[in-house]
Amino acid sequence: xxxxxxxxxxxxxxxxxxxxxxxDYTNSMFDYFLWYKKYPAEGPTFLISISSIKDxxxxxxxxxxxNKSAKHLSLHIVPSQPGDSAVYFCAASVSSFGNEKLTFGTxxxxxxxx
Amino acid sequence: GAGVSQSPSNKVTEKGKDVELRCDxxxxxxxxxxxxxxxxxxxxxxxxxxxxxxxxxxxLPSDRFSAERTGGSVSTLTIQRTQQEDSAVYLCASSLWxxxxxxxxxxxxxxxxxx
Numbered sequence: 116x117x118x119x120x121x122x123x124x125x126x127x128x129x130x131x132x133x134x135x136x137x138x139d140y141t142n143s144m145f146d147y148f149l150w151y152k153k154y155p156a157e158g159p160t161f162l163i164s165i166s167s168i169k170d171x172x173x174x175x176x177x178x179x180x181x182n183k184s185a186k187h188l189s190l191h192i193v194p195s196q197p198g199d200s201a202v203y204f205c206a207a208s209v210s211s212f213g214n215e216k217l218t219f220g221t222x223x224x225x226x227x228x229x
Numbered sequence: 230g231a232g233v234s235q236s237p238s239n240k241v242t243e244k245g246k247d248v249e250l251r252c253d254x255x256x257x258x259x260x261x262x263x264x265x266x267x268x269x270x271x272x273x274x275x276x277x278x279x280x281x282x283x284x285x286x287x288x289l290p291s292d293r294f295s296a297e298r299t300g301g302s303v304s305t306l307t308i309q310r311t312q313q314e315d316s317a318v319y320l321c322a323s324s325l326w327x328x329x330x331x332x333x334x335x336x337x338x339x340x341x342x343x344x
Contacts, residue, residue, distance in 0.1 A: 121271075149332065158233070158320055158335035159272070204272060216262065216285060217333060221271035 118142045119207050121220035129228050134192040136223050138205030141186065145207040149217065150179060150190045153202045162203075163190070166210070192225075200227045231255075233336035235321050241342045242311055250306045250339045254323030261304050262324075262333055263296060267317040275319075278304060311343045 120139045128134045136150075146167035151159035165172040165179045165188070172179050178191045192199055202224045206217040234253040242248050254261045263275040274288040278298040289295070293311075298304040308315055318338040 151335075156337070156340075158322075158337045161332050161334060164332060206272075216274045216277055216288075217272075218274070219264075219272035 117221075118145075119205055119218050119220040121203075121205055121223050123223050124221070125224040125226070127226045127228055128195045130197060131194045134190075134195045134199065134225055134227070136190040136192075136203050136205075136225065138188050138190075138220055139186060140188075140207050142207070142209075142218075143186070144209045145218075147208045147210045148179070148181060148188050149206045149208075150177075151204045151206060151219075153204060153222070159204055195227045197227050197229055200225060233321055233323050233334055235319075235336040235339050237339055238337065239340045239342075241344060244313060244343055245310055247307065247309045248311055248341060250308075250319050250321075250341070252304045252306070252321030252323075252336060254302065254304070254321070255334060258323035258325055258334075259301065260324045260333070261298060262322040263304070263306050264320045264322065264335075265317040266320065266338075267314075272320065275306070308341075311341075313343045316341055316343045 118141050149164040150162040152162045153159040163174050163177050163179050165181050170181050181188045202222045204222045205220040208217050236251045260279055262277040264272045266272050276286045276296050280301050281298050293309045296306045318340045320335050320338045322333040322335040324333040
């Protein structure tokens with residue numbers, strides 16, 4: 116049972132345009148969400164997170180939006196740069212002791228076209 | 230250290246052999262996690278440690294897999310009698326404490342190939 120879903124395995128975006136990566140979840144207990152970025156042959160690196168008490172969190176070119184009623188979150192990157200080409204993983208957790216693990220989606224490979 | 234350190238970075242082993250993968254977490258981080266990523270798959274949770282104890286081993290795929298952590302620091306993931314389906318990148322991560330709502334930081338992974 117895939118509790119965190121990234122339905123687009125790949126996405127290509129022109130440099131300078133906006134990249135939008137989507138993520139859906141099924142577990143209504145999830146209340147903390149993260150995006151990780153992964154280059155080939157490297158471990159995932161933390162990008163941005165959002166708590167369920169918010170619907171938006173922004174950090175530079177990266178903004179994460181959370182729609183709790185739809186159980187959907189998205190990552191916006193604007194403007195997109197060639198260095199943003201990577202695999203992006205959405206992850207979710209429950210903010211309480213005893214629920215420490217992150218549940219990851221299967222990832223979306225983003226390619227920025229120069 | 231500055232980041233999560235894993236060794237070996239690459240390991241090729243024959244089917245049926247045992248392998249040990251090591252993880253050195255970020256200094257001061259009390260929680261340590263093991264994930265793996267098989268080809269074309271997402272990150273699969275294996276086990277996590279809070280200090281030296283492992284409250285959640287639910288992700289270990291079989292009894293051939295075990296992990297331990299000593300001194301609240303270094304952890305070793307052991308795979309006995311390796312099978313080809315064990316081929317994956319094994320990722321270790323750590324965080325300040327084991328609680329949801331906390332960011333975890335990954336190492337670069339140990340790439341295991343079973344031939």
